[in-house]
Every structure is written in C-alpha cells, then in structure tokens.
Amino acid sequence: MNTNINHYIVQTEDQVWHPLTENGINYEGVFVKSLRFDSEKQRSTTILLKFQKGSSYPYHNHPAERGVIYFGWRSHNRRCYFKKG
Numbered sequence: 803m804n805t806n807i808n809h810y811i812v813q814t815e816d817q818v819w820h821p822l823t824e825n826g827i828n829y830e831g832v833f834v835k836s837l838r839f840d841s842e843k844q845r846s847t848t849i850l851l852k853f854q855k856g857s858s859y860p861y862h863n864h865p866a867e868r869g870v871i872y873f874g875w876r877s878h879n880r881r882c883y884f885k886k887g
Contacts (some may be wrong), residue, residue: 812837812838812848814835814837814850817835817836817837817850818835819833819834819835819852820833820834820835821833821834822834822851822859829857829858829859830857831853831854831855831856831857832851832852832853832854832857832859833851833852833853833854834846834849834850834851834852835849835850835852836848836849837849837850
C-alpha cells in the first residue's frame with residue numbers, strides 16, 4: 803500500500819469531462835470524469851458523474867459494492883432525474 807497521501811489525491815480540475823458513452827450508447831446530458839484508473843482491469847474504478855437538468859440514466863445493478871453521493875435529484879419510475887445545482 804502506498805503511504806504517500808499525494809498518491810490518493812486527485813486534482814479534479816485537471817480532469818476533463820467526457821460525454822458518457824457505454825456500449826455504443828451516448829447518454830445525453832450525462833458526463834463523466836475518471837478519478838482513478840486501474841491499468842490491470844483496464845477501467846476506471848472511481849468516477850465522478852455530472853447530470854444536466856432533465857438527463858437520466860437507466861436503472862441498473864452493480865456486480866460489486868458502489869458508493870454514490872447524489873446532489874439535487876429525484877426519482878420517478880425507477881429512473882433518477884437531476885436538477886441544476
């Protein structure tokens with residue numbers, strides 16, 4: 803385990819927002835920043851999502867535990883809708 807705290811700090815302003823596209827589907831109004839990338843697994847293990855007003859993402863399950871913090875959202879018909887803020 804790396805004991806240097808700077809190894810775990812991500813300067814988010816240095817990261818770029820990218821439109822969220824998964825399996826060839828572009829989720830309109832949803833953007834992602836990769837905060838930690840696992841080169842062994844070839845995927846981001848920690849991400850930050852940004853939702854524009856009115857955007858949504860379909861209900862889904864995760865194969866592993868996830869920690870999620872939502873700011874300014876409401877749910878309707880098992881979909882989350884986000885308001886500006």
